[in-house]
Amino acid sequence: MTGTLPKKFKDSDLSPLIRPNALGRFGKYGGQYVPETLIPALIELEQAAKEAWNDSSFNSELNHLLKTYVGRSTPLYEAKRLTEHYRKNTSKGPRIWLKREDLNHTGAHKINNALGQALLAIRMGKKRIIAETGAGQHGVATATVCARFGLECVIYMGKEDMRRQALNVFRMQLLGASVRPVTSGTATLKDATSEAIRDWVTNVESTHYILGSVAGPHPYPMLVRDFHAVIGEETKQQCNQAFGRSPDVLLACVGGGSNAMGLFHPFVEDKSVRMIGVEAAGDGVETGRHAATITQGRIGVLHGAMSLLLQDKDGQVEEAHSISAGLDYPGVGPEHSYLKEIGRAEYAAVTDSEAIEALQLVSQLEGIIPALETSHAFAYLEKLCPTLNNNSEIVINCSGRGDKDVNTVAEKLGSKI
Amino acid sequence: MPFLMAGDPDLETTAKILLELQANGADMIELGIPYSDPLADGPIIQLAASRALSAGTSPDRVFKMLSELRDQLTIPIILFTYSNPLVNKGLEEFCLQASEVGVSGLVVPDLPLEEAEKLSEIAEAKEIDLVLLVAPTTPKDRMKKIAETSNGFTYLVSVTGVTGERSSLEENVGSLVKQLKYSSSIPIAVGFGISEVKHIQQVREWGADGAIVGSALVKRIANASIGMKVEEAGSFCKELRAATN
Numbered sequence: 269m270t271g272t273l274p275k276k277f278k279d280s281d282l283s284p285l286i287r288p289n290a291l292g293r294f295g296k297y298g299g300q301y302v303p304e305t306l307i308p309a310l311i312e313l314e315q316a317a318k319e320a321w322n323d324s325s326f327n328s329e330l331n332h333l334l335k336t337y338v339g340r341s342t343p344l345y346e347a348k349r350l351t352e353h354y355r356k357n358t359s360k361g362p363r364i365w366l367k368r369e370d371l372n373h374t375g376a377h378k379i380n381n382a383l384g385q386a387l388l389a390i391r392m393g394k395k396r397i398i399a400e401t402g403a404g405q406h407g408v409a410t411a412t413v414c415a416r417f418g419l420e421c422v423i424y425m426g427k428e429d430m431r432r433q434a435l436n437v438f439r440m441q442l443l444g445a446s447v448r449p450v451t452s453g454t455a456t457l458k459d460a461t462s463e464a465i466r467d468w469v470t471n472v473e474s475t476h477y478i479l480g481s482v483a484g485p486h487p488y489p490m491l492v493r494d495f496h497a498v499i500g501e502e503t504k505q506q507c508n509q510a511f512g513r514s515p516d517v518l519l520a521c522v523g524g525g526s527n528a529m530g531l532f533h534p535f536v537e538d539k540s541v542r543m544i545g546v547e548a549a550g551d552g553v554e555t556g557r558h559a560a561t562i563t564q565g566r567i568g569v570l571h572g573a574m575s576l577l578l579q580d581k582d583g584q585v586e587e588a589h590s591i592s593a594g595l596d597y598p599g600v601g602p603e604h605s606y607l608k609e610i611g612r613a614e615y616a617a618v619t620d621s622e623a624i625e626a627l628q629l630v631s632q633l634e635g636i637i638p639a640l641e642t643s644h645a646f647a648y649l650e651k652l653c654p655t656l657n658n659n660s661e662i663v664i665n666c667s668g669r670g671d672k673d674v675n676t677v678a679e680k681l682g683s684k685i
Numbered sequence: 686m687p688f689l690m691a692g693d694p695d696l697e698t699t700a701k702i703l704l705e706l707q708a709n710g711a712d713m714i715e716l717g718i719p720y721s722d723p724l725a726d727g728p729i730i731q732l733a734a735s736r737a738l739s740a741g742t743s744p745d746r747v748f749k750m751l752s753e754l755r756d757q758l759t760i761p762i763i764l765f766t767y768s769n770p771l772v773n774k775g776l777e778e779f780c781l782q783a784s785e786v787g788v789s790g791l792v793v794p795d796l797p798l799e800e801a802e803k804l805s806e807i808a809e810a811k812e813i814d815l816v817l818l819v820a821p822t823t824p825k826d827r828m829k830k831i832a833e834t835s836n837g838f839t840y841l842v843s844v845t846g847v848t849g850e851r852s853s854l855e856e857n858v859g860s861l862v863k864q865l866k867y868s869s870s871i872p873i874a875v876g877f878g879i880s881e882v883k884h885i886q887q888v889r890e891w892g893a894d895g896a897i898v899g900s901a902l903v904k905r906i907a908n909a910s911i912g913m914k915v916e917e918a919g920s921f922c923k924e925l926r927a928a929t930n
Contacts, residue, residue, distance in 0.1 A: 291799065299800055300797060300799055300800065301768045301795045301800060302724065302795055303724065303725045303795060303797075303818070304798075304818045304819060304820040304823060304831070304842065305820035305821070305842065305846075307799075307820075307822075307823070307827075308822045308827075309822070452728075452735075453721065453722065459722075462722050462723075462724055465724050466724065466725075466726075466727075466847050469724070469725065469845070470845065470847060471845075472822060472845060473845065566773075567772065568769045568772055568773060569767075569769045569795070570722065570769065571724070572724075572795070579773060581773075582743040582770065583720075583769045583772065583773025583774065584720065584769075585769070
C-alpha cells in the first residue's frame with residue numbers, strides 16, 4: 269500500500285515558506301472559509317502568533333512551562349521487545365522507537381498546543397476560552413491550561429462522545445470547565461467543532477477559540493503545527509544522539525492530524541525520511557463505515573479549510589466511523605492533503621480490530637497501554653515491518669496513553685469491568 | 686426579502702411558497718440550499734436544513750424545481766449556499782446550472798472576500814451576482830473593499846453572531862449602514878436577526894435598501910400545520926410588505 273510512491277514534488281514544494289503561502293494555502297488546500305465576522309479575529313491571531321514567536325519572553329515562558337508543567341522533553345524510547353516481535357526470532361528487521369508523548373501532563377500530545385494557544389490568548393487580552401473535543405484529550409488539555417491561567421473555559425463535545433468518554437467529561441468538570449453537549453447532526457467531533465465555531469462567531473470579541481487540530485481556517489493549521497513541532501524537533505535531536513542520524517521512517521496516526529504534523533514538520537525537507545500517516549478504517553474502508561479521509565475522501569470544504577473530505581455525491585459531509593473518538597472526523601488537516609498530493613507523505617488505514625490487537629500487543633510487550641488513536645499507528649507495523657530493510661530505524665509517535673479507552677476496549681473484548 | 690429553506694418540509698411545498706411570497710409582495714427571495722454543517726446558522730435554520738436533507742433535498746433537485754417554476758417566478762431568486770456543495774459540484778458547473786434556471790444571485794456565508802475572487806468572476810460570466818457579506822466586526826477599510834467587490838447588493842450582517850430571531854436590533858447597525866453607504870453606492874440589505882415589522886422600518890429609516898427575514902419566516906413555516914404552510918408564509922410576507930409601503 270505504501271511502497272515507493274512516485275515523487276511528484278520539487279525541493280521548492282517542501283519549503284516552509286509556502287507551507288502555507290501568504291494566503292494560508294498549502295497548494296490548493298487550506299484557506300479561510302468562514303463567516304466574515306471571524307476574519308478580523310483570524311487576522312489578529314495570525315499577527316499575534318507572529319509577534320509572539322519573535323518575542324524572546326514568550327518563547328522562554330513557553331519553554332519553561334513545557335519543561336516544568338508539561339514535563340518535556342519526552343523520551344525517545346527503544347521498544348526492544350516490539351522490535352524483537354517483528355524480527356520473529358531472526359536478526360533481520362527494523363528497530364522501533366517510541367516518541368513518548370503519552371508521558372506528557374494530561375496523557376497526550378494535545379497539551380503542547382493548548383498551552384501555546386492559552387499563552388497567545390492572554391497576550392491578546394482574551395479571558396474566555398472555547399474548544400471542541402472528540403476523545404476528550406484536547407478538552408482536558410484545554411481545561412487544564414485554563415485552570416492553570418485562570419481563564420473561563422467552555423468545551424463543546426458531541427453527546428455520543430460524552431457517553432463514550434465519560435471519564436474525560438468528569439476530568440474536564442473537575443478542572444472547572446463547563447462541558448456543553450452537542451446534539452446536532454451526528455453528535456460527534458464534527459458537530460462539536462461546528463458548535464464551537466458558532467460560539468466564536470457570537471462571542472469573538474471576548475473569546476479565543478483553542479482549535480485542537482491542524483484543521484480549521486488559516487492560521488490554525490500552521491499555528492497548531494508549530495506548537496506541536498517540538499515533538500519532531502526533539503525527535504531529530506534524540507535520534508542523532510541514539511544512532512547518529514535521522515530515522516528512516518516516521519509513523520503517526522491521523523484524525524485531524526496534529527500529532528503526525530508535529531512529528532513530521534521538522535523532517536519535511538529531509539527527503540531521506542519517509543513519513544507515514546495512519547488513518548482509521550473503522551469496520552473496513554469497503555464497508556463505508558470508516559474515517560479514512562485521505563485514502564477515501566474527495567476535495568471539499570469543512571470547518572473553514574479546503575482539504576480532503578468524506579462527503580456524499582451532493583457535497584453533504586458524511587459521518588465518520590471509528591472505535592477511536594479522536595480519529596472519528598470526516599475531515600483532515602490541509603497540510604496532510606498537500607503532502608499526500610505531492611507524494612511527500614504516505615497514508616494508509618487500519619481497522620478497529622487491527623488497532624485493538626495492536627493495543628494489546630504493545631501493552632503486553634512493552635508495558636505501555638497506548639491510546640486507541642495511537643494504536644492505529646502501531647497496528648500498521650504489521651504491514652510495514654516486513655517491507656523495510658535491515659537496520660531501518662522507525663519512530664512511532666506514541667501520542668497518548670490508553671487509560672481513557674480501557675472501558676471501550678473491555679466492551680469490545682467482551683469483558684465487564 | 687424573505688429567506689426560506691428549500692425542501693423544508695419538501696420541494697413541492699417550497700415551490701408553492703415561492704409563488705405565494707411573490708404574490709404577496711416579496712421584492713426578491715433568498716432560497717437556502719440545505720447543508721449538513723451550516724456554520725453561520727442558529728438552531729432554527731439548522732433544523733430546517735436537517736428536515737430538508739431528510740426529505741432528500743439536493744442542489745440538483747432545487748435546480749429542477751426552479752426550472753419548473755421558471756415561467757411563473759418573475760422576481761429575482763438569490764441562492765444561499767455554503768461553500769462545500771458549490772465546490773463539490775464545481776464552481777463553473779454550479780453557476781451554469783443556476784443561471785439556466787434563472788437564478789440572479791448567490792450568497793455564500795462561509796466565503797469571505799479573500800476566497801471570493803474566483804467565484805465572483807465565474808458567476809459574473811453567467812450573469813449571476815455574487816453577494817458578499819459585511820459584519821459588525823469588519824474594519825472600515827475592509828468594508829470598503831467588500832462593498833466594491835460585491836455584486837447586486839452588499840449583505841450587512843446585523844449581529845456578531847449566527848442567524849436567528851432577536852427581539853431588538855443592535856444600536857450600531859445604524860452606523861454600520863451609514864458607513865457602508867459612504868463606502869460604495871451599491872444597495873445594502875440587512876439580515877440576521879431581522880424578525881419583525883419594526884426591525885424592517887428601523888433599518889429602512891437608517892437608510893438600508895432592503896431587509897432579509899429568515900429565521901422568523903422559517904419558524905412560522907415549520908410551526909404551521911401541513912396544509913397551512915403556504916398560506917402562513919404568504920400572510921407573514923404581506924404583513925412585512927405592508928410595513929414598508
